[in-house]
Amino acid sequence: METVLSNFSSPVVLAFILGICSKLVKSDLEFPRPLYQSISIYLLLAIGLKGGVELSKTPFAEFFMPAIVTLLLGVVTPLTAYAILRYIGKVDISNSAGIAAHYGSVSMVTFLVAISFMEQKGLPPEGFMPTLLALLEIPGIIVALMIPLALSSKKGTLGKALHEVVTGSSIFLLIGGLIIGYIVGPVKYISIEPFFSGGFQGALFLFLLELGMVTANRIRDLKKVGVFIIFFGILVPVLHAIPAILLGAWAGLSIGGVTVFATMVASASYIAAPAAVRIALPDASPSIYLTASLGITFPFNIAFGIPLYYYLTTLIMG
Amino acid sequence: METVLSNFSSPVVLAFILGICSKLVKSDLEFPRPLYQSISIYLLLAIGLKGGVELSKTPFAEFFMPAIVTLLLGVVTPLTAYAILRYIGKVDISNSAGIAAHYGSVSMVTFLVAISFMEQKGLPPEGFMPTLLALLEIPGIIVALMIPLALSSKKGTLGKALHEVVTGSSIFLLIGGLIIGYIVGPVKYISIEPFFSGGFQGALFLFLLELGMVTANRIRDLKKVGVFIIFFGILVPVLHAIPAILLGAWAGLSIGGVTVFATMVASASYIAAPAAVRIALPDASPSIYLTASLGITFPFNIAFGIPLYYYLTTLIMG
Amino acid sequence: METVLSNFSSPVVLAFILGICSKLVKSDLEFPRPLYQSISIYLLLAIGLKGGVELSKTPFAEFFMPAIVTLLLGVVTPLTAYAILRYIGKVDISNSAGIAAHYGSVSMVTFLVAISFMEQKGLPPEGFMPTLLALLEIPGIIVALMIPLALSSKKGTLGKALHEVVTGSSIFLLIGGLIIGYIVGPVKYISIEPFFSGGFQGALFLFLLELGMVTANRIRDLKKVGVFIIFFGILVPVLHAIPAILLGAWAGLSIGGVTVFATMVASASYIAAPAAVRIALPDASPSIYLTASLGITFPFNIAFGIPLYYYLTTLIMG
Amino acid sequence: MQLTPLKCITIVSERFLKKEIIELIKNSGAKGYTITDAVGEGSRGIRASEWEGKNVKIETIVSDEAAESIIKSISNEYFANYAVIVYTNEVKVVRGDKYI
Amino acid sequence: MQLTPLKCITIVSERFLKKEIIELIKNSGAKGYTITDAVGEGSRGIRASEWEGKNVKIETIVSDEAAESIIKSISNEYFANYAVIVYTNEVKVVRGDKYI
Amino acid sequence: MQLTPLKCITIVSERFLKKEIIELIKNSGAKGYTITDAVGEGSRGIRASEWEGKNVKIETIVSDEAAESIIKSISNEYFANYAVIVYTNEVKVVRGDKYI
Numbered sequence A, B, C: 001m002e003t004v005l006s007n008f009s010s011p012v013v014l015a016f017i018l019g020i021c022s023k024l025v026k027s028d029l030e031f032p033r034p035l036y037q038s039i040s041i042y043l044l045l046a047i048g049l050k051g052g053v054e055l056s057k058t059p060f061a062e063f064f065m066p067a068i069v070t071l072l073l074g075v076v077t078p079l080t081a082y083a084i085l086r087y088i089g090k091v092d093i094s095n096s097a098g099i100a101a102h103y104g105s106v107s108m109v110t111f112l113v114a115i116s117f118m119e120q121k122g123l124p125p126e127g128f129m130p131t132l133l134a135l136l137e138i139p140g141i142i143v144a145l146m147i148p149l150a151l152s153s154k155k156g157t158l159g160k161a162l163h164e165v166v167t168g169s170s171i172f173l174l175i176g177g178l179i180i181g182y183i184v185g186p187v188k189y190i191s192i193e194p195f196f197s198g199g200f201q202g203a204l205f206l207f208l209l210e211l212g213m214v215t216a217n218r219i220r221d222l223k224k225v226g227v228f229i230i231f232f233g234i235l236v237p238v239l240h241a242i243p244a245i246l247l248g249a250w251a252g253l254s255i256g257g258v259t260v261f262a263t264m265v266a267s268a269s270y271i272a273a274p275a276a277v278r279i280a281l282p283d284a285s286p287s288i289y290l291t292a293s294l295g296i297t298f299p300f301n302i303a304f305g306i307p308l309y310y311y312l313t314t315l316i317m318g
Numbered sequence D, E, F: 001m002q003l004t005p006l007k008c009i010t011i012v013s014e015r016f017l018k019k020e021i022i023e024l025i026k027n028s029g030a031k032g033y034t035i036t037d038a039v040g041e042g043s044r045g046i047r048a049s050e051w052e053g054k055n056v057k058i059e060t061i062v063s064d065e066a067a068e069s070i071i072k073s074i075s076n077e078y079f080a081n082y083a084v085i086v087y088t089n090e091v092k093v094v095r096g097d098k099y100i
């Protein structure tokens, strides 16, 4: 409880709330699209680079088990999400698969807020977490999109959707940054470090301001999606976080690492997944999957999820 | 005199002059609008956050008198400006009220340049100055816009104009930043400090480059507005600065604080006020009020006003 | 050889390669134009300011010979480039002059990468190099554009082209920055230093990412321009670098200074020159001059040229 | 392919009026609109938003009646004090019944 | 000056379809196109790219046959699931033979 | 509402010609113009400003005579060496006498 409250006095969470307020009071605040794009590029490169540099210092053995566990959850979580939607919620196939793709993938910003949170607690996660982020981003989308294909004899837009995800700018920059960071190593990284580390938290602050504005628009659509989706958007993250905590701890991650890992798994994509789903499943409704991932799960994780996963992690680990 | 000269070797003032020059030599330099917007957002949040953090450390008693004095001048200065325009300048009601709204409000950039100036002198103003900025921004506009309403039976666009000012992005970000800074406090602020403090003077440098370009366009319109407005744009700031110095000193501000306070009161808005006046008084001419505030008073304050107010402050305070 | 390899693990070179890759894999990565413009403005001001501050500390005598040598090469290199194109390559007059203007001028980014390279080697060049950059940017363009005028009785668009170059935003910001830096001096520069120095390498990283994307488009056009131009784009830089090394060493520059100077002279403009050539020689083909300077010489210099010029410099000087 | 003849109304105005004009055209019966950022010059000199450098260009496909109503409202509300240009154009629209 | 009467087709769609529509119009015989960024509102509610805030407006000057072919293809491929508006307009083009 | 039939000339060109074309249309009698940023592809391959990624689209509402004069000047000055497309369109303009 205390952790939740203290989370509400964190700069990035407050920026998010400020963004929501700006829509509530109908402020004419406008966040220029190029700024939004620039910060995205910056954040993705920054986490990639830092992760790559860290990876170049990490023995392979230490990294191996967490990577396996990540891929495993990347395959399982879209299936659980699909099953819940299809068989409990009675949602149709396309929409079930479309939403499942979002919950199988991952939200970069939620991930970053979790890292911030743990750093402020003095428990920074392992340096290779961005690599796990990259590993988790794609499989969930693929698995989910393959479901309708496996069930029916649909036309093969999966390939196109796959290309979209793999070459999408977010995955491209993240992996590009990882590789560059890995090659460059800690010494040569120093020249660009002030730019990519010093400004990081501030850029994240601005980004959450913008996301707050976007989320506010999505929250307005809550009434359109029905009560089941709202429950889904809150409970499924928690449901996904629990095995993530257990497996993360089992794979040898620290408390910080487990919390961030659980947050990743619990988070829902709202950038890579929508683009892919729009292509592969054009009849799935964006109102539903965007409202669920961006309007419900995202704010839930930022405000309550992260402190909760941290609390559960400490219960289990320590 | 020496202070004026030394002011001309300050980076931000030189950036402003460079911007003017770029128009004089017809350079094809283009300042992208999103960059301009981004820097605005950045500067407003940065001063809000820093001000909020400082405020969280300031005892209420210390802050009370300056706040009262600020509100007082926020009500008085638009009235004096109006009276001079209407009765000495024989300007019509709408234009008088429109211009008065600008001189009752405040220019953020002039404020920032004044802070820079005093910091370079080793006399930084009180940390809560941004709060005074927020307090001063709105009342002057409201008072001025109410004059024509009081005089005639005009249709009620004041409400709309008021909403525009209060929810306008500049006041929203400033106050949002203040509140976040206040909640966050000095310790949690550290994570975003490098971004919002380290880059501040540089961002201000770029912003003044852009404002120089805009001002140059305005200066071209000088001949259109007539000699009275030119005198008005130079003398009224000085006229407003004098009571501000006296009252600021009386309220217990330091030399740095008084100088910055006087500059605020002497400055004329060119962002919040024009938007509000355009709505409430559509028949007031933008050529006049923008040329006065942006083409005359702004460069005057940047180049000569600030050193002058500083000089007067030292005369009075000793 | 080793130097070449180590160059390939430098962050900025890797960013450039990442940019090329993004086009190869058809990523949807988009670099917003305002970000590109903003970084240009930033980099030009930053090198100008730093150069100006350094210049204010440099005795005139030390700077005199390098300046003379720069101007000399600014006049000679477009003539050699023209002669090679016209008499060896049998290229027509307009295209020869158009291309020559590019090779007589200079590429800011190549210059910056060379400085980065030498700083990482622990051999930073003299602080006044940006002044040499400014001196070298213009004369080569003028000399080259005057050739067709001297040969035929063409209509006088040279004046217009000249105005374009001199007031073009790149030269304007560079010289503006130099002057401001010179006036401001080392002490007053401190306030804006974190912004303009701390972020510099990171901003350059982003800029090279973007340039990689642009270069990739240009490389696709290689087949259109023919084998002669490809050889030209690789050999002429080396040809120009050799006298630059000899003269630079003779003028008293350090090893770092000579290498950067040679790189400047060897580099080909792709911003100032195209704009001027488009005006003065509209019948010269942009496909040829842009592909040569941006598609061949630029990547050659970044990847191989700089280490080569450094190697030659050490052979000669040390 | 069935094409419906409709009116395309183009309104270029200072950015500042964007919200109001959108409301106005919706109230006049427009089913949608498309906006692009623009800059421009006209008879009117300086204006409040000028130094932010942008106009907006609003295009809306509407029936003849809606067109007339939009033109009337804009003329009454904005022509006196604001920088606005309005013109119409005959277009043929696919699935035109959606926009009536 | 010789002016050729041609069709100007305007397509406003969610940004996301840009690449595909360009390919489609090229395959239908268009010799060129011009794109501007736009925002808009229409019958359709929220869409995937909405929170990035942008549509694209694609204009292409084509012959009558190419126009018909473009309209047909777009109707078939996108009208069911995506936010798209398409309309045509008669224009007179300088050097019109370049665009046929 | 009184509508005046006028010509709307649209010029899409490489960004680089913006200043000159504006001057040209003003000298030909245009009373105003509206510009939007655009990207595009046409018959011409690469061009100097291409790697900056932008064309401009200039629209101006003018009388028939001004239209003819603009078209002539642009054809003479730019068609040989630059990427430009020009077309006209009949529009009906509110307060049309302002633009003649």
Ligand SMILES: Nc1ncnc2c1ncn2[C@@H]1O[C@H](COP(=O)(O)O)[C@@H](O)[C@H]1O
Residues within 6 Å of the ligand: D012, D013, D014, D038, D039, D040, D041, D042, D043, D044, D045, D055, D082, D083, D084, D085, F030, F031, F032, F033, F034, F035, F059, F060, F061, F062, F099
């Ligand atoms: N003749 C014209 N052709 C095209 N656009 C125009 C014309 N006149 C005015 N405009 C546009 O309408 C805006 C307002 O015009 P005005 O009210 O005449 O100042 C200008 O900024 C232009 O964008």
Ligand SMILES: Nc1ncnc2c1ncn2[C@@H]1O[C@H](COP(=O)(O)O)[C@@H](O)[C@H]1O
Residues within 6 Å of the ligand: D030, D031, D032, D033, D034, D035, D059, D060, D061, D062, D099, E012, E013, E014, E038, E039, E040, E041, E042, E043, E044, E045, E055, E082, E083, E084, E085
């Ligand atoms: N009546 C209209 N006039 C102009 N543009 C429209 C209209 N209706 C729709 N649009 C544009 O087409 C896009 C898609 O419309 P829709 O498919 O109706 O959601 C919108 O976002 C608008 O940009």
Ligand SMILES: Nc1ncnc2c1ncn2[C@@H]1O[C@H](COP(=O)(O)O)[C@@H](O)[C@H]1O
Residues within 6 Å of the ligand: E030, E031, E032, E033, E034, E035, E059, E060, E061, E062, E099, F012, F013, F014, F038, F039, F040, F041, F042, F043, F044, F045, F055, F082, F083, F084, F085
């Ligand atoms: N058929 C067309 N339809 C629409 N715009 C075109 C067309 N052809 C060319 N354009 C535009 O005009 C510019 C110059 O065309 P071009 O001179 O053919 O290279 C292109 O970049 C496009 O923006």
Ligand code: NA
Residues within 6 Å of the ligand: A077, A102, A103, A104, A105, A106, A264, A265, A266, A267, A268, A269
């Ligand atoms: Na997930």
Ligand code: NA
Residues within 6 Å of the ligand: B077, B102, B103, B104, B105, B106, B264, B265, B266, B267, B268, B269
């Ligand atoms: Na004031």
Ligand code: NA
Residues within 6 Å of the ligand: C077, C102, C103, C104, C105, C106, C264, C265, C266, C267, C268, C269
């Ligand atoms: Na050169």
